[in-house]
Amino acid sequence: MARKLPLVTAETAAFWQGGRSGQLMVQYCDACNQWFHPPAPVCPRCGSLDVAPKPVSGRGRVLSYTVNHQAWLPDLDKPYVIAIIELDDQPGLRMxxxxxxxxxxxxxxxxxxxxxxxxxxxxxxxxxAPRKGTDL
Structure with missing residues (x-):
């Protein structure tokens, strides 16, 4: 599938490049012990600067989704699913x-x-992708 790639910055590099080592890296605040996404230099919950990317389990559930049938780019495969995933690591941690x-x-x-x-x-x-052993 053709994809438009994100700009990798110092702030987002861990998230976009964590897959190199097979890890989903999400920002974690040591001050309030909360995960948050998207990456930011300040915790959106408590305002702390004591944040850093850490690996999460990578497991979650589809919270909501839509099926896109529009080919926005000539090489884009369609239809495809765009979903909000809630990660198992913390209620409300979504991407x-x-x-x-x-x-x-x-x-x-x-x-x-x-x-x-x-x-x-x-x-x-x-x-x-569906977890292995999951009944569809």
Missing amino acids: LSNVIGLPHDQVHIGLPVQVVFEQHEDVWLPLF
Whole structure:
């Protein structure tokens, strides 16, 4: 699938490049012991600067999703699923991604998923596929 790649900055490098070592890296605040996404230099909950990327489990569930049928780029495969994934590591820890590895009509709210990485240049995109052993 053709993809537009994000700009990798010092602030976002751990998130976009953690897949190199197979780890989903998410910002963690040591002051209030909370994960947060997207990456930022300041904790959005308590305002602390004591934040750093740390690995999370990469497991979660589909909280909501939509199926896109529009080919926004000429080489873009369609249809594809855009989903909000709630990670198991903390209630409310969510990220926007794609669900891959099954037909779009089998994706459903509550589907247990696991992160997989798709490398493009120096970026490892975190995508989500059904967890192995999951009944669809």
